[in-house]
Amino acid sequence: MRVYGHSMRPVLEDGELVIVRAMSHSLALLQKGDLVAVCPFKMSNKILVKRLAGLPRDGVQVQEQCWKLGMDQWFLLGDCLDDSLDSRAFGPVSHREIIGRVEARLWPWKRFHG
Amino acid sequence: MRKRTIFTTMIDRVLRVQPLWAHCDVPCGIYDPHLAAIAAKTVHTMNKKITELPTPGATASPQEVLEHRNTIVRMVQTKETHTQLCKQELLILWTDYFKPEALAMFPDLHEVFWKAAKLCSYNKQHVDLARSQELMDTVEKINQMFQKAEAAKKK
Numbered sequence: 001m002r003v004y005g006h007s008m009r010p011v012l013e014d015g016e017l018v019i020v021r022a023m024s025h026s027l028a029l030l031q032k033g034d035l036v037a038v039c040p041f042k043m044s045n046k047i048l049v050k051r052l053a054g055l056p057r058d059g060v061q062v063q064e065q066c067w068k069l070g071m072d073q074w075f076l077l078g079d080c081l082d083d084s085l086d087s088r089a090f091g092p093v094s095h096r097e098i099i100g101r102v103e104a105r106l107w108p109w110k111r112f113h114g
Numbered sequence: 115m116r117k118r119t120i121f122t123t124m125i126d127r128v129l130r131v132q133p134l135w136a137h138c139d140v141p142c143g144i145y146d147p148h149l150a151a152i153a154a155k156t157v158h159t160m161n162k163k164i165t166e167l168p169t170p171g172a173t174a175s176p177q178e179v180l181e182h183r184n185t186i187v188r189m190v191q192t193k194e195t196h197t198q199l200c201k202q203e204l205l206i207l208w209t210d211y212f213k214p215e216a217l218a219m220f221p222d223l224h225e226v227f228w229k230a231a232k233l234c235s236y237n238k239q240h241v242d243l244a245r246s247q248e249l250m251d252t253v254e255k256i257n258q259m260f261q262k263a264e265a266a267k268k269k
Contacts (some may be wrong), residue, residue: 001131001132001133001135002126002131002132002133002134003134003136004134004135004136005132005135005136006136007136008136012136014136017124017131017135020134046133046135047132047133047134047135048134048135048136049134049135049136078128078136084136
């Protein structure tokens with residue numbers, strides 16, 4: 001998949017190619033801090049890349065706001081908090097909205113990383 | 115967002131590389147008319163292909179007729195998808211990128227966008243090469259307005 005935008009800088013730059021491993025049936029393997037591809041229902045089926053900041057039943061505090069996550073709620077944040085549309089705006093996502101984990105950067109070669 | 119080259123866009127389409135959005139148009143103010151241009155070109159190309167596709171003759175076998183129908187449906191589906199994409203990208207530019215102040219620079223801004231959106235709808239309903247060419251021309255005009263607005267911002 002090709003990254004569009006800057007909200008995950010410096011880890012992912014605009015235009016880079018990444019490999020996303022589909023994980024809709026193995027979400028238990030996801031850990032806090034993983035980069036995930038998600039398709040939030042509230043975002044018109046756009047596939048977004050964000051960092052997993054909260055797992056189900058976690059409490060998440062960002063700046064001055066707090067969220068208590070439910071049984072099937074996953075909290076996502078962009079790395080550039082000032083330039084990111086994430087769970088602070090569209091709320092936590094459910095397992096049905098998670099597509100998979102970003103496993104590796106494929107392009108450019110000089111930034112290849114698994 | 116860095117400007118996508120036609121080469122990169124074509125590579126992505128051939129290899130079916132999906133976009134992975136690390137932003138949204140609203141908070142970060144990233145806009146690009148390139149997607150609308152590619153979508154309009156696709157609509158025009160589909161119209162050409164549909165128009166040029168030979169109709170099976172009276173002696174054609176049922177399988178040939180079926181294949182013909184299948185090809186037509188696939189082309190129409192692609193045209194439908196890209197017309198909608200074109201309209202969506204244009205509406206984002208119209209409603210989010212161009213501010214009321216832009217009317218001073220482009221007094222016909224609303225008319226151009228309104229015409230482009232209507233052309234998208236028309237091209238969904240019809241197979242008309244002249245009107246899909248008109249859609250491409252209108253999107254190009256919008257692209258030029260966008261480039262001028264961007265240049266004015268940098269002054």
